[in-house]
Amino acid sequence: MNTPATLAGSWQQLWQRLSTRRSTVVSLWILLSIVVAAFAVPVFSPYDYATPAWTRIFMPPSLQGGQIFGTDALGRDLLVRVMWGCRISLLVGLVASFVSVVIGVLWGATAGYIGGRTDALLMRSVDVLYSVPFIPFVIVLNVLFGRHLLLVFVGIGAVSWLDIARLVRGQTLSIRKREYIEAARALGVRAPSMIRRHVIPNLLGIVIVYATLTVPAVILFEALLSFLGLGVQAPLASLGSLVADGASEMQSNPYLLIIPATFLALIILCLNHLGDGLRDALDPNEH
């Protein structure tokens, strides 16, 4: 199966094209730094994300004393909690996006290539699922299965693949008419191989771009869920739940809101820039 590198000719060429844009490179570095910090800091920090420390509640951020971001309402170190929050948010973003992309691509490519009744069946299902209200759906899941990180994945994943399926189906319809598809059919290639070997690799460009733009959307979704109290269960924190906690302390301890909100915004911004840059780098018309 062809990897994304083949779209730009090679990894080197891809990197070359990506690095022409300042904002893309900067975003990439910031993201990488956050990822590294998110995994390294909690390991090396003496503080734990979950252990309360009643003597040190609401300590403001200060450079001396080792608790750079201060502590929260339960005395837990905010730095470690924010780093954990980044971990969770990014994890949810990447994993949920990946799953929804895989499902969406297979669904849409099959519907688009085979057409006819299969297409109608598959896409009408998408239409039906579209009409399911998202938040009540997640609430129902939470009620049925209790609050669990996995449910967050399921809830988000169940919704975000729909857009991708539609996008992919449209692309497949136009790819289907191209002459190399006809050539492969004339060779005797069967439908599953056609979809796997010819249709999907030619979709990858647009799918990758869409996927990198889905990740921030998913992270925001998760933030929304956590804000509403439907996301991760305490004491685990995601950036969304941290923002929710911080919002209730906005008047007295604004840093509890500002710091996680800043990280959230930064991650979203960088992902969007990266997605933009990838789209330009993979666009054959640009070169």
Add this chain to the structure above:
Amino acid sequence: MACVTHLIPMSTDSGTATLLRVNNLCVDYHGVHGTLRAVRDLSFELRAQQCLGVVGESACGKTQLLYALMGLNSNAAQLRGSVQYRGEELLGAAPRRLAALRGRRLAMVFQDSMGALNPYLRIGVQLCEGARAQLGLTRSAAQSRAATLLETVQIDAPALRLRQYPHELSGGMRQRVMIAMALMCDPEILLLDEPTTALDVTVQAQVLALLREVRARTGIAMIFVTHDLGVLAAIADRVAVMYAGRVVELAPVARLYATPRHPYTAGLLRSMPRLDAPLTARLPAIPGQPPRAGAPESGCAFAPRCALVHERCHTLPGLRAVGSAESASTSWVACHVEAPPPSIREAWR
């Protein structure tokens, strides 16, 4: 309608006015990856009532040449050298002057008639556009002129056609409309970019006959660009063969086809399947491929494919005259090889 006419030899005496004089024309595209030279150092002359054929394969620069004459190249192109119309320099001329000349004195017929016509406008409107702008004709005067021209290009029911849209006409009819459009302002020079390439062969024969008739009647000069050597034999007086942005041979049509002097021309004429040649099991093909557009050159661009290549060929051969350089029927060839290849008919024996 059978239309079999022999080619009327045009007078090539020096008394005929020179309409176009092109000297050392270069069309370059400067990009991030270097400079792409589409047309290199091109020089030729076009006299009144003459038809100059320009033949070449893809990426040889022939279309860029036509665009340069009309001033239609994209903004990224840089033109150098000189293009003179009746002594007036066109390169670098004011855009208003060029716009006044375009359509009025130099008119162009494009290859893709469906693309060159606006699908949303009726034929009549498109035909009259140029004439009204250039000649200041009233709408009715322009319409009646358009109808007359549609008759000239052998389109039936002109009044009806004027009200039709491009997609309602067939390919051959659209091409005739394009010719009529070009003739609206009574130009002196007609530039044709592969006008029959997209047409069926029976329709192509009709359009070629039409062009010959138009030429005989109005005495218009033409530059006919194509990749089809057969088509040029029927319509051109002189033929310029282009390769990699340069003219490699320029000669009167009869001489070029009978005794081509450049190995590329000879190779093309021998390797193309033709109905008048004896049938052989294999065709004598030119090896290798034409160079990519604007590729950098070192010496003769044809050298990698040439059977007569020798050590002088890594220097660029200039165009040299064969015979006297004065008359308009001189041949020019850009090749270091002195002795010409055998004539086509001889090679068949």
Add this chain to the structure above:
Amino acid sequence: MLAVRELTVRYDAGRRARVRTAVDSVTFELAAGESLGLVGESGSGKSSLVRALLRLVPASGVALFEGRDLLRLRGTDLRATREHLQIIFQDPLAALDPRMRIAEIVAEPLREFRPQLPASERRALARSMLERVGLDATHLDRYPHEFSGGQAQRIGIARALVLRPRLLLCDEPVASLDVSITAQIVNLLHDLKREFGLSLLFIAHDLATVRQVCERVMVLYRGRLMEIAPREQLYSAARHPYTRALLAAVPTPDPAHAGPAALAVGEPGTAPTEPGGCAFRHRCPLSAARCSTEIPQLRAAGSGLVACHFADS
């Protein structure tokens, strides 16, 4: 090798548009080891005929390929014929998947029909086929867009021949190629035909190229077969007015020649699809009353067949 009878392809563009008959009861035979040319202008149905043989479009009639009817086969039987019946296309670059390396493209038929072969052997076979068509082994891992039209056509030929088919359909393989490359590809097809013992069905609109490649030629007009004859007869003494018009219209690269003659008026697409007469009657210089009422049947003329009421004149 191939016996086609009454092959008809109809395109139904929906309820409001009329049914368009692209191929109308065409009957011909192709012997083993023969090259048969199929000539026609736009609207002649030559592309539709090829697609019908490949089952890319629905068709009625009979197409016996090695004793089995191509138009009736389904499933695995149909797939099995693909091994012996291959095609090369008009636009060589478009026919290659831009996301695949050419070694994979050429090896793809092997993946489908010889699944037991390991990848290394597939690659070796692809490599030897590419070398046979004149491409260097260094090109194996390149992408289609890095090649010129002529080279892409060679890749297409390599892909088509890697399974050693018996019949090769060539859908205008040199139409979009440069003049100097056409001869190379024509020569290549000639050599490969002899080496692999191929039969060719060569579709083209250029009569000169067809003359070079094919021993027998058939001429289609608006879906109907007008004439089919051996090369010598067709090119020196064509019987059908349309064939003669085509031949007269071909421009000869010789200024001493009288130039292309326009013996047929109008264009291929102009006549409406009225049934009950000769398809060529609106353009034919010999058109008479009989031509509007009676469809001319194919009958013997010399060593070929002609569908014209005036074939003997």
